[in-house]
Amino acid sequence: MSRILIVDDDRALCSLLAEYLQREGFIVSVAHDADEALAVLHSPTHRPDLMILDVMMPGRDGLETLREVRQQYRFPVIMLSARGEAVDRVIGLELGADDYLAKPCLPRELLARVRAQLRRHAPTVGGALQVGSLRLLPAERRAQVGGAELTLTGAEFMLLLALAQRAGELIDKAALTRVALGRELERFDRSVDVHVSRLRHKLGEASPSAPRIDSVRGAGYVLIAGGP
Numbered sequence: 001m002s003r004i005l006i007v008d009d010d011r012a013l014c015s016l017l018a019e020y021l022q023r024e025g026f027i028v029s030v031a032h033d034a035d036e037a038l039a040v041l042h043s044p045t046h047r048p049d050l051m052i053l054d055v056m057m058p059g060r061d062g063l064e065t066l067r068e069v070r071q072q073y074r075f076p077v078i079m080l081s082a083r084g085e086a087v088d089r090v091i092g093l094e095l096g097a098d099d100y101l102a103k104p105c106l107p108r109e110l111l112a113r114v115r116a117q118l119r120r121h122a123p124t125v126g127g128a129l130q131v132g133s134l135r136l137l138p139a140e141r142r143a144q145v146g147g148a149e150l151t152l153t154g155a156e157f158m159l160l161l162a163l164a165q166r167a168g169e170l171i172d173k174a175a176l177t178r179v180a181l182g183r184e185l186e187r188f189d190r191s192v193d194v195h196v197s198r199l200r201h202k203l204g205e206a207s208p209s210a211p212r213i214d215s216v217r218g219a220g221y222v223l224i225a226g227g228p
Contacts, residue, residue, distance in 0.1 A: 002118055003027040005048035007037040007065065008080065009057045013103075017052070020107040021114070034060035034068070041073060048075060050117055052110070053097075055081035055088055063091055070096035076117035076154045080105070086190070093194035098155040099181050100191065116182025121154045131167045132211045132225035134203070136160065145206035152202070155180045159195050163213065163223035172220035196221055 004026045008014050011032060018028040029046055031037040034057065040046050051069070055062040066077060076098040081088045089100045098120075099113055121141075129136040135144045141157055143150040152160065159180040163171060176192045177185040185192075196213055203210040211225050 002049040003029065003046070004050050004052065004114065005029045005031065005037065005040055005046075006052045007031045007034075007057070007062070008052070008054035009033060010054070017107060017110065021111065024111055026114075033057055034065040037065060038068065041069065047073075049121070050075055050114060051077045052114070053077055053079055054103075055079055055092065063088075063095060066092065066095045066097060070153070074151075074153060076121055078110070078113055078117060086188075090190065090194055093191055094198060096153050096198075098153055099183075113183065117154065120158050120180070120182050129161070129164050131164045131223060133207055133209050134160075134164065134211045134225075136164055145203065145210045148206055150202055150206055152199075156195055156199055156202075159192065160199055160223075163221060164211075167211070167223045167225060170216055170220050170222045176221065192221075 004021055006014050006017055006028060009032050014030045014032070018030055021028050029040055029048065031040055040048070053062045053066060057065070062079060066079070069077065077096065079092040079097045079100045080103050081100070082103040092100055098117055101110060101113060129138065133146045138161060143152055143157060143160060159176055162176060162179040173192050174185040177183065177189065180195060181191060196215070200213055203212065209226065211223050214222050214224055216222065
């Protein structure tokens, strides 16, 4: 049974979502601010497999909380925002969120997103995959460039794995959205673009000889072995 942590200052919404997810077989914990959330994370017996995190909270907001979470933890994070503005979505993804959903949302849609993220983070089988200086270990969800570890979110790892499995081939954004986020591409959806931007930065920081991700405007992305 997967453990879910809901972090939102709206107590009524927390109760509603917690009850719904519990009926679907999840173990659910609730926190109403950043301090409560971090206290749950620091407890090894209550550490979640996935976090649902609201952007607008008193004190440290969801984006600041996410920044702290990503310093230590790699489990999937789904952001919620009542504003639903594109800038919030992009900032959240850049800080390491795996997915983003505007409020109000249907509990059933949130459930689908939760299940999709948990599937993406389920143990992966398969041997090591090498593309130039990039080495991926799917079973351990680890990525290395020249032997140095890359720190990736779950969505970033799945995106990089999909590109590496078809290195040199163009993969469209719709396919990458299904693989990395477990959902269909939405209109004006830039989630994959943001994840690719973060991957490019991390690969470039790791080594000048790391594989690069090229874009084909309006079509998709392709992983090229070797540096620029």
